[in-house]
Amino acid sequence: MKKGKGQLCIQTSSLIAGFMVWVLISSLMPFIKEDIRLTTTEIAWATAVPVILGSLLRVPIGYWTNKYGARILFSISFIFLLFPIIIISYSSNFQMLIIGGLLLGLGGAVFSIGVTSLPKYYEKTKHGFINGIYGAGNIGTAITAFLAPVLANAIGWRSTVNLFLFLMLLFAILNFLFGDKQERKISHPLSEQLNGVYKNPKLWVLSIFYFVTFGSFVAFTIYLPSFLVNQFELDNIDAGTRTAGFIVLATLFRPVGGWLGDKFNPFLILMAVFFSLTFAGLLLSFTPSLPIYSFGCLLVAFFAGLGNGAIFKLVPLYFSKQAGIVNGIVSAMGGLGGFFPPLIPTIFFNLTGHYAIGFMSLSEFSLASLVIAIWLYYQERLELSQKIVNHAIDGICITDVNGIIQNVNPAFSRITGYGLKEVIGKTPSVLQSGEHTNEFYQAMWKSLLTNGYWEGFIWNKRKNNEIYKEWLTITAIKDDSGDAKNYVGMFYEVKERFNEKHIYTGNPHG
Numbered sequence: 348m349k350k351g352k353g354q355l356c357i358q359t360s361s362l363i364a365g366f367m368v369w370v371l372i373s374s375l376m377p378f379i380k381e382d383i384r385l386t387t388t389e390i391a392w393a394t395a396v397p398v399i400l401g402s403l404l405r406v407p408i409g410y411w412t413n414k415y416g417a418r419i420l421f422s423i424s425f426i427f428l429l430f431p432i433i434i435i436s437y438s439s440n441f442q443m444l445i446i447g448g449l450l451l452g453l454g455g456a457v458f459s460i461g462v463t464s465l466p467k468y469y470e471k472t473k474h475g476f477i478n479g480i481y482g483a484g485n486i487g488t489a490i491t492a493f494l495a496p497v498l499a500n501a502i503g504w505r506s507t508v509n510l511f512l513f514l515m516l517l518f519a520i521l522n523f524l525f526g527d528k529q530e531r532k533i534s535h536p537l538s539e540q541l542n543g544v545y546k547n548p549k550l551w552v553l554s555i556f557y558f559v560t561f562g563s564f565v566a567f568t569i570y571l572p573s574f575l576v577n578q579f580e581l582d583n584i585d586a587g588t589r590t591a592g593f594i595v596l597a598t599l600f601r602p603v604g605g606w607l608g609d610k611f612n613p614f615l616i617l618m619a620v621f622f623s624l625t626f627a628g629l630l631l632s633f634t635p636s637l638p639i640y641s642f643g644c645l646l647v648a649f650f651a652g653l654g655n656g657a658i659f660k661l662v663p664l665y666f667s668k669q670a671g672i673v674n675g676i677v678s679a680m681g682g683l684g685g686f687f688p689p690l691i692p693t694i695f696f697n698l699t700g701h702y703a704i705g706f707m708s709l710s711e712f713s714l715a716s717l718v719i720a721i722w723l724y725y726q727e728r729l730e731l732s733q734k735i736v737n738h739a740i741d742g743i744c745i746t747d748v749n750g751i752i753q754n755v756n757p758a759f760s761r762i763t764g765y766g767l768k769e770v771i772g773k774t775p776s777v778l779q780s781g782e783h784t785n786e787f788y789q790a791m792w793k794s795l796l797t798n799g800y801w802e803g804f805i806w807n808k809r810k811n812n813e814i815y816k817e818w819l820t821i822t823a824i825k826d827d828s829g830d831a832k833n834y835v836g837m838f839y840e841v842k843e844r845f846n847e848k849h850i851y852t853g854n855p856h857g
Contacts, residue, residue: 366458397455398569421457553661557681560624564597601655617658625717782814800820
């Protein structure tokens with residue numbers, strides 16, 4: 348646990364540093380475009396491009412983290428990030444910005460390292476909160492969004508970019524010296540792990556959810572500085588400060604979302620998240636005044652933060668053995684969710700002169716996610732009910748109102764010897780031992796029709812013709828109008844020698 352706290356500290360700090368450099372271009376774009384002539388579309392591409400590599404690399408980085416450990420992955424990543432920083436600082440045209448921005452994406456891809464490594468140090472009941480704390484490393488984007496414009500105003504944007512060289516060197520050294528050399532490694536072939544997860548629908552559902560929540564966070568983070576300057580004519584520092592406020596709010600509520608996911612059903616939290624994001628998207632799509640627009644953005648920040656935390660409670664819950672590759676896929680989809688939004692509003696603005704359709708897409712994606720979350724919540728409850736039936740030690744037999752068997756559980760098969768396929772479509776009369784009179788069964792049905800239940804001892808016969816004694820309870824399952832829809836019989840075997848039995852001929856309670 349002590350080692351876990353140390354790794355949580357260093358890995359979260361490393362994520363802050365990675366995210367600080369990831370949004371370097373978008374935070375400095377109001378200054379860059381004054382030095383390098385760029386069209387509106389080129390600005391959108393330059394700010395969105397870092398998201399590409401930051402998304403796609405999350406899959407292999409999650410896998411490599413399991414194989415080599417967080418210490419090696421963080422150290423190598425920070426050394427590699429020196430190159431795009433140098434390229435950007437010497438950029439004189441759009442092409443150089445694109446190349447530097449593409450490589451800069453590694454700063455966002457390091458997210459997969461911590462969410463794969465840190466759960467190894469904590470029990471499952473804390474995974475949501477721990478991943479939430481680590482995910483709060485998003486604050487790095489706020490630091491850059493606030494600090495970079497201030498520094499650029501004082502020393503110029505190129506000198507500001509060069510300062511990040513020292514930050515990357517510092518964290519490469521810190522991880523190499525203080526990273527956990529004994530981290531538990533998991534080395535399964537990548538193809539084997541992919542084959543084990545890609546057919547699981549929960550993987551793609553979680554990917555869609557993160558596409559919306561983290562995608563919203565990333566999109567607003569990289570697009571707000573330029574949007575606020577162009578749309579509302581704010582100065583560069585004011586736009587950076589407001590963007591930083593958005594990021595801080597989303598970041599603070601990420602661990603809250605993880606903590607709530609540990610305490611309550613995460614799907615309930617996600618329902619609230621997607622309902623609120625649907626409303627926020629509608630609000631923003633009408634291009635309101637600055638105060639209302641600010642409220643809509645803060646609403647997105649609050650609920651996107653909660654959603655980000657809750658989703659990464661579900662990943663280790665469903666995929667404990669393939670956490671590395673699944674974390675990579677889900678987080679990659681989240682990153683891609685931040686790539687398209689900056690481009691879509693720009694395209695529609697050039698075509699229509701406003702941003703309504705672009706922001707409306709956030710509302711539509713959130714609404715679709717809300718429907719899926721509701722369905723999964725009730726599906727999970729049904730699965731839980733099925734698991735209870737399948738793991739019950741008592742035999743369970745479900746029939747329709749005519750007594751035709753619809754389903755039985757494994758305990759039924761263990762006690763009677765009959766498999767599910769052998770009894771489906773038949774009646775429980777296959778178990779009759781011949782030890783009871785017709786009056787006995789008539790009294791049973793009379794009790795069921797009158798009282799809705801029957802219970803008592805009964806002698807039945809197994810598939811191998813062995814007669815045994817059981818305690819049987821039959822209950823009528825009724826619909827809203829009070830009519831019986833099914834009958835459920837639950838029974839357990841009573842260990843008693845056959846020659847000591849008492850033959851029941853009519854008394855339903857033996």
